[in-house]
Amino acid sequence: MNKQLLWTAFIVLSNLVGAQVGINTANPQGIFHIDGGKDNLKVGLPSIVQQANDFTVAMSSLIGAGTVSVGIGTTTPTQSLDIANGNLRVRNINSSVGVSGDKLLVADSNGIVKVAGVDAFSADDSGNRVLNAAGGADLNANDDWNDNMFTTLLLDVQYDPQNAYDPTTGIYTVKKDGLYFLYGVCGFATPGSGSGVFDGTSGDAFTSLYVDDGRVATTNAVIHRGDKNPLPANSFNLYFLTSNATIWLKAGQQVSLQFLTYGTNNMVGNLSDLKISKANSRLIINKLL
Template identity: 30%
Template sequence: MKKINKILLLPIFYCSVGLAYAQTGIGTPNPLGALHVDGAKDNAATGIPTSAQLANDVIISKTTGYIGVGILNPTVQLDMRSTATENSLGLNTTTMTASAAGSGAVRYDVVNAPVGAKIEVSDGSVWNKAYIAPQKAVVVVRKITSQAIVQGSPTTIINWSEVRDMSNSFIPGTGEFTAPRDGTYTFLLTFNFNSTIINDGSRVESQFYNPVTNTVLASVYKTFGQSMTGTSDDANSTRSTQAGGSSTVTLTLTAGTKIVARLLHNLISSGSVALRVTTDSSDPANPDDGFNNLTIIEH
């Protein structure tokens, strides 16, 4: 009897050893990991699943023990970097203290003020909100179409040609900038008019104006000396003169504040003077190119 018992136990022992190295498949007859779950049961009986088939699979690597969701060979302990479009990790809030959760723990916080819902990371002592720097506003526009600036009446500069708008905060047609968030913004305006006979002691005022509240938030003046206007002190001669300059202002704005750039002048007694623009905007070497520009930078 003792001899028979030994013979019977031997196959059982070998079966147990074999099971220790087995691969388990759930929903698939072709497991490719220590544990392979095919959620949609769409894998082929042989071979490597396609990317679309792998998208609904969960695999535990038989060599590393790493978990792959949607990928065949996870390279970190939990790897979800599949080719599918549903790659995301769902988190929720917890009432655990940062010390109880431990350093490196992550949670989704929906309560804490004042910044509202954010991902938080524990450093072992406190929960710290993960900070994502916003795309700062950077606007660069220039004038390549002529515009008449009426004498004695503030005129909004419109129909800009957009070179850059990093935060989609500027409307070229209306010349309207909207502050994307509370902060400090610098506006740099350069302007130049076509040559004309200008009044003695004339000036040009650059205005940075809020069209919603009808308020000039900042203005810069540039004055011009005597022009040859044909009077006796000019030897009865006339000479056209170009008026131009630049203005820089820095403003603290709240989110949603709208700003346009305006020009106000008394260069001539009546009528209007056009801004100097190129006749060929595709030629940067054109002598009339690049005189009228607006740059806006968020700090």
């Protein structure tokens, strides 16, 4: 009798191990299947509309033999966790600051979340920044550049984890193929007084982002002689010229921030009074993908 009960129990357990469990459905589509709307077909696959209220745990050969996957709103998950529609939310998410080993995430056109390249998140600078160059000694138009000639702006390194920026040449050499955001700003300064009165004469100033030998973005502004901002006496006028570009770059390409003034003599009474404030200039590069 005991042998008969043991044998019966063994048969029942064997059937349970191989069974599919369904709640609100007699036609489970996975190891464990909840039909939240009680609207699935008794035979065959439920429609997309019918799957929308379902929760399924399945064995999925699509992500590796013998791998268990979970589907929310789908009975055929293709990833370890597959949400058919909607957003992922974490309530009371941990507010700790990221560390250098963290990775940035993106979602592809199919909604699959993955690591954006292999670059680590920057805990020392913002987001996925790979360069922040700013600062250095001021330049003046009398000694440091020529009229109507583009000149590369040399800046001090503030943040350069790839050691890709050469402050002696002002060139950032791309280390990895990818999509980059480039941002350059050049701060032109003229004195608040003492370099001529406003009489309508002026010149043009340009700030450009270069990739190799070609400009990918340019901004210009007119600088009038004697034109004063409403600043305190003996202060200076500051013109921020910014350029930015989002562009695919390949390893080995070179990025630089360059400037030019045209009609420079018309901007100030004395060329030494037209300066570039490196404290107000910078080159920032972010790797997006």
